[in-house]
Amino acid sequence: xxxxxxxxxxxxxxxxxxxxxxxxxxxxxxxxxxxxxxxxxxxxxxxxxxxxxxxxxxxxxxxxxxxxxxxxxxxxxxxxxxxxxxxxxxxxxxxxxxxxxxxxxxxxxxxxxxxxxxxxxxxxxxxxxxxxxxxxxxxxx
Amino acid sequence: xxxxxxxxxxxxxxxxxxxxxxxxxxxxxxxxxxxxxxxxxxxxxxxxxxxxxxxxxxxxxxxxxxxxxxxxxxxxxxxxxxxxxxxxxxxxxxxxxxxxxxxxxxxxxxxxxxxxxxxxxxxxxxxxxxxxxxxxxxxxxxxxxxxxxxxxxxxxxxxxxxxxxxxxxxxxxxxxxxxxxxxxxxxxxxxxxxxxxxxxxxxxxxxxxxxxxxxxxxxxxxxxxxxxxxxxxxx
Numbered sequence: 501x502x503x504x505x506x507x508x509x510x511x512x513x514x515x516x517x518x519x520x521x522x523x524x525x526x527x528x529x530x531x532x533x534x535x536x537x538x539x540x541x542x543x544x545x546x547x548x549x550x551x552x553x554x555x556x557x558x559x560x561x562x563x564x565x566x567x568x569x570x571x572x573x574x575x576x577x578x579x580x581x582x583x584x585x586x587x588x589x590x591x592x593x594x595x596x597x598x599x600x601x602x603x604x605x606x607x608x609x610x611x612x613x614x615x616x617x618x619x620x621x622x623x624x625x626x627x628x629x630x631x632x633x634x635x636x637x638x639x640x641x
Numbered sequence: 642x643x644x645x646x647x648x649x650x651x652x653x654x655x656x657x658x659x660x661x662x663x664x665x666x667x668x669x670x671x672x673x674x675x676x677x678x679x680x681x682x683x684x685x686x687x688x689x690x691x692x693x694x695x696x697x698x699x700x701x702x703x704x705x706x707x708x709x710x711x712x713x714x715x716x717x718x719x720x721x722x723x724x725x726x727x728x729x730x731x732x733x734x735x736x737x738x739x740x741x742x743x744x745x746x747x748x749x750x751x752x753x754x755x756x757x758x759x760x761x762x763x764x765x766x767x768x769x770x771x772x773x774x775x776x777x778x779x780x781x782x783x784x785x786x787x788x789x790x791x792x793x794x795x796x797x798x799x800x801x802x803x804x805x806x807x808x809x810x811x812x813x814x815x816x817x818x819x820x821x822x823x824x825x826x827x828x829x830x831x832x833x834x835x836x837x838x839x840x841x842x843x844x845x846x847x848x849x850x851x852x853x854x855x856x857x858x859x860x861x862x863x864x865x866x867x868x869x870x871x872x873x874x875x876x
Contacts (some may be wrong), residue, residue, distance in 0.1 A: 511680060511681045511682065512679065512680060512681060513678060513679050513680075513681050514676070514677075514678055514679075515675060515677045515678060515679050516675035516676060516677075516678070519679055520675070522687065523687050523690040526687035526690065526691055526694075527694040528689070528871055530691055530694055530744070530751055531694075531698075532694070532726065534695075534698065534737055534744065535733075535737070535740060537736075537740045538736035538737045538739075538740050539733070539735075539736075540834060541740075542725075542732050542735075542736040543715050543725075543732075543734075543738075543739035543740075545718075545721060545722065545725060545791060545793050546793040546794040546795045547792070547793060547794050548718040548792065549714070549718070549792045549793055549796060549797035550792060550794065550797070551797070551826060551827070551828075553794070554707035554798065555794055555795075555798055556799040557727055558799070558801070559799065559802065560799050560800050560803040560806070561784055561785065561788055561799060561803070562743075563746050563781060563784060564781075564785070564806065567806060568802065568803075571806060576802075580683055583723040583811070586809045586811070586814075587811055588673055590806065590807075590811075590814075591810075592810075594810075595748050598677075600774065601771065601774045603757070603762055603770065604762045604763060604764065604766070604767035605767065606770075606835040607763070608763075608764070609763075610763070610869045611760065611869055612759065612760035612761075612763060612864065612866055612867075612869050613759075613760070613866060613867060613869075613870065614758045614759060614760070614866075617760060620757070620760075621758065622756050622757075624754065624757055624758060628754070632793055640677050
């Protein structure tokens with residue numbers, strides 16, 4: 501930030517047209533990516549649905565794969581009882597989502613910059629890695 | 642009222658716009674929405690707006706697909722084949738819709754990560770965050786219900802295992818699973834149910850929550866990631 505921008509008023513940018521123009525440029529790039537991906541890798545279509553023919557590798561969409569894989573590997577908790585794997589497998593992600601939804605009410609500290617919240621940064625990195633790990637595991641497993 | 646010096650098309654257009662605005666008064670609202678300032682140090686990386694772009698693209702391509710799609714086990718698959726092989730640019734419209742669905746979820750997640758890392762969810766923006774969580778759920782619901790509609794093997798079995806996840810919830814699990822499927826198995830009832838939710842319930846929900854999300858953002862302005870929530874409180 502330059503020395504000239506001393507007063508708080510000068511640290512502001514007009515939303516219109518500055519921000520809107522940049523946003524439109526981002527949209528234009530995304531349109532290009534969307535059309536390119538669609539042209540190079542068009543949406544496929546497998547055989548018609550058949551309730552009596554289970555395919556070899558059945559998977560949910562990639563964004564549910566992490567939760568699905570966690571539910572599968574939760575069978576390691578079977579030493580806690582017959583119902584424990586299912587219970588932990590579905591309740592743990594549920595609690596995770598609830599904590600995420602209530603994040604602003606849990607983390608009430610006034611610090612905003614990421615550099616000054618190393619614990620939160622670490623937590624985010626760990627959660628992202630676990631999510632990616634479970635998704636990849638579900639995909640190849 | 643402006644003084645009209647000559648009857649050029651520009652002046653006629655101006656006159657028409659003035660006439661309309663005197664009756665509906667939209668100009669003030671547009672000015673109030675656009676003429677706001679944002680902190681110079683706020684870096685949104687345009688992620689939320691990009692998610693909005695994908696939603697608009699999904700709405701347009703989705704409406705086009707709905708003109709040919711038929712939601713029944715007998716004809717759904719054939720109608721998708723027809724879209725892919727017979728309809729002009731049908732394959733492109735469907736592919737853009739499929740890619741857009743995945744990219745919308747990707748940018749939803751990236752947008753959320755940005756907000757978490759910058760601490761932009763903190764007071765007084767809790768309600769914006771909650772609306773955002775609702776938008777994430779609606780978006781995931783769009784993906785889940787839309788995936789079944791082509792009625793091919795991948796769609797059918799992904800929905801079968803996908804509905805097994807809520808089926809593992811204690812006590813009410815099998816009730817939830819049967820409610821989603823409309824019976825013990827994925828069937829014609831599931832298809833019409835998912836189609837109705839995908840085409841009517843979720844678009845209406847998303848439109849409403851999105852308006853709230855954007856309205857609160859407008860009321861509060863963007864969070865400045867360089868400044869603490871309450872200046873001086875941390876020192």
